[in-house]
Amino acid sequence: MARRVVITSVGVVSSLGASFPEIMANIRQDRTAFARPPFDEDIAVCPVSKFEVRNYTGPFKERRYLNRGAQFSVAAVLGAVKNSGINHDSLKKAGLFVGAGPNLDIGGEFPDIRDGAMDRQDLMALWILRFLPNTAAAVTADLLGIHGENLTVGGACAASLQAMGEAFRKIKDGYLDVALTGGGDSRLHPGGILAYKKAQALSRHAGAPDNASRPFDEERAGFIPGEGGAFFLLEELEHARRRDGCIHGEICGFGSTFGGGGLTAPDPEGKHEEEAVRKAMAEASLEPSQIDVVSAHGTGTQLNDHMEAALIERIFGSVSTVRLPGGSDKPSVIALKSWIGHIAAACGAVELAIALTCLEDNYLPPIRNLDKPCSPDIHFVREGTRCAPRTLLMENFGFGGQNCALVVKGGAAR
Numbered sequence: 001m002a003r004r005v006v007i008t009s010v011g012v013v014s015s016l017g018a019s020f021p022e023i024m025a026n027i028r029q030d031r032t033a034f035a036r037p038p039f040d041e042d043i044a045v046c047p048v049s050k051f052e053v054r055n056y057t058g059p060f061k062e063r064r065y066l067n068r069g070a071q072f073s074v075a076a077v078l079g080a081v082k083n084s085g086i087n088h089d090s091l092k093k094a095g096l097f098v099g100a101g102p103n104l105d106i107g108g109e110f111p112d113i114r115d116g117a118m119d120r121q122d123l124m125a126l127w128i129l130r131f132l133p134n135t136a137a138a139v140t141a142d143l144l145g146i147h148g149e150n151l152t153v154g155g156a157c158a159a160s161l162q163a164m165g166e167a168f169r170k171i172k173d174g175y176l177d178v179a180l181t182g183g184g185d186s187r188l189h190p191g192g193i194l195a196y197k198k199a200q201a202l203s204r205h206a207g208a209p210d211n212a213s214r215p216f217d218e219e220r221a222g223f224i225p226g227e228g229g230a231f232f233l234l235e236e237l238e239h240a241r242r243r244d245g246c247i248h249g250e251i252c253g254f255g256s257t258f259g260g261g262g263l264t265a266p267d268p269e270g271k272h273e274e275e276a277v278r279k280a281m282a283e284a285s286l287e288p289s290q291i292d293v294v295s296a297h298g299t300g301t302q303l304n305d306h307m308e309a310a311l312i313e314r315i316f317g318s319v320s321t322v323r324l325p326g327g328s329d330k331p332s333v334i335a336l337k338s339w340i341g342h343i344a345a346a347c348g349a350v351e352l353a354i355a356l357t358c359l360e361d362n363y364l365p366p367i368r369n370l371d372k373p374c375s376p377d378i379h380f381v382r383e384g385t386r387c388a389p390r391t392l393l394m395e396n397f398g399f400g401g402q403n404c405a406l407v408v409k410g411g412a413a414r
Contacts (some may be wrong), residue, residue, distance in 0.1 A: 002302030011079025044209035046226035046341030065129035072184030072229030099160030099183030101345030161348030165254035184229025215298035215335035226341025255279025259401020298335030338368035361408035387404035
């Protein structure tokens with residue numbers, strides 16, 4: 001018999017804050033961190049201000065081997081453990097599943113490359129660690145004494161949600177009782193921005209930076225890069241109950257597919273993306289009519305939002321059961337990148353942390369800057385809504401055709 005998997009702790013570092021109350025207060029007051037980076041006035045970014053990983057770790061020599069994205073990962077996982085009350089013996093056997101992206105800060109790491117010569121006197125002997133995808137996991141294991149099964153996932157913008165799905169499956173199928181899972185990422189530097197600009201993925205919105213992220217709006221023009229990290233402590237339900245763990249939600253289903261088409265563009269028909277979503281709902285034994293909230297990938301690019309809107313219409317277009325206050329006969333759709341930007345490999349983890357914050361507060365945040373919705377048949381949340389949603393569907397789609405979806409039930413497991 002499959003076992004039940006619950007979320008018993010959350011650690012998050014985001015532009016909206018590093019705790020549930022802080023995040024909720026900023027959402028309620030419509031406070032965001034969108035700004036112009038000092039090195040490029042043509043685009044907007046969404047940074048985390050005043051972040052210092054040593055505030056989470058204390059002094060430790062391996063800090064120099066962590067790029068900024070990996071620092072967010074380590075800070076978030078330490079926050080999750082600190083908030084959990086779990087004992088050291090359980091952590092020793094825990095699994096560790098991390099979503100990670102590449103370090104694109106080439107100019108920052110090697111500012112004096114001449115004719116391909118990279119070496120210099122002050123270059124660290126182990127500089128390679130700042131580019132290895134599993135460095136965040138290795139540092140985390142060292143700091144926490146973790147020795148269980150582990151995996152670092154590099155599935156582009158789906159990476160951290162894929163990592164969560166793998167952790168969920170390992171506990172559900174009996175390989176583990178406890179796992180830490182999530183991710184961190186940051187590309188708010190000239191190398192990362194150049195990569196996205198060359199790919200023509202970024203918004204060049206000329207107005208206020210706060211108005212540049214426009215998921216599902218007819219005038220959307222690209223995404224806004226963000227940064228941050230989030231981690232979750234997952235436990236088998238009875239394990240959590242025995243130690244009186246605080247249950248924030250239950251993961252019920254995961255779906256993953258490979259598009260196998262274009263390297264950067266989604267399948268125009270969204271058939272593989274749709275398959276991932278349907279697999280997650282099937283594993284959760286839920287019909288479309290039982291999904292209350294869809295947390296959309298919602299990048300604000302023309303291609304992704306067109307594909308995702310059509311996908312949502314196909315899956316939920318025939319839903320006719322009223323479930324939430326307000327009279328909607330379809331699930332409410334939120335797009336959290338309009339609040340925090342696109343955090344690449346860590347977007348799924350950070351968005352789930354924020355979604356759980358909102359579910360616990362019985363509040364759905366509006367999709368910011370959604371003036372002209374791209375579809376009249378989707379119940380986009382355009383004003384903050386008081387409600388009591390029970391089931392959440394997370395969607396993430398990444399470069400290379402990486403598609404995944406996660407179904408989470410909010411609140412204490414029954």
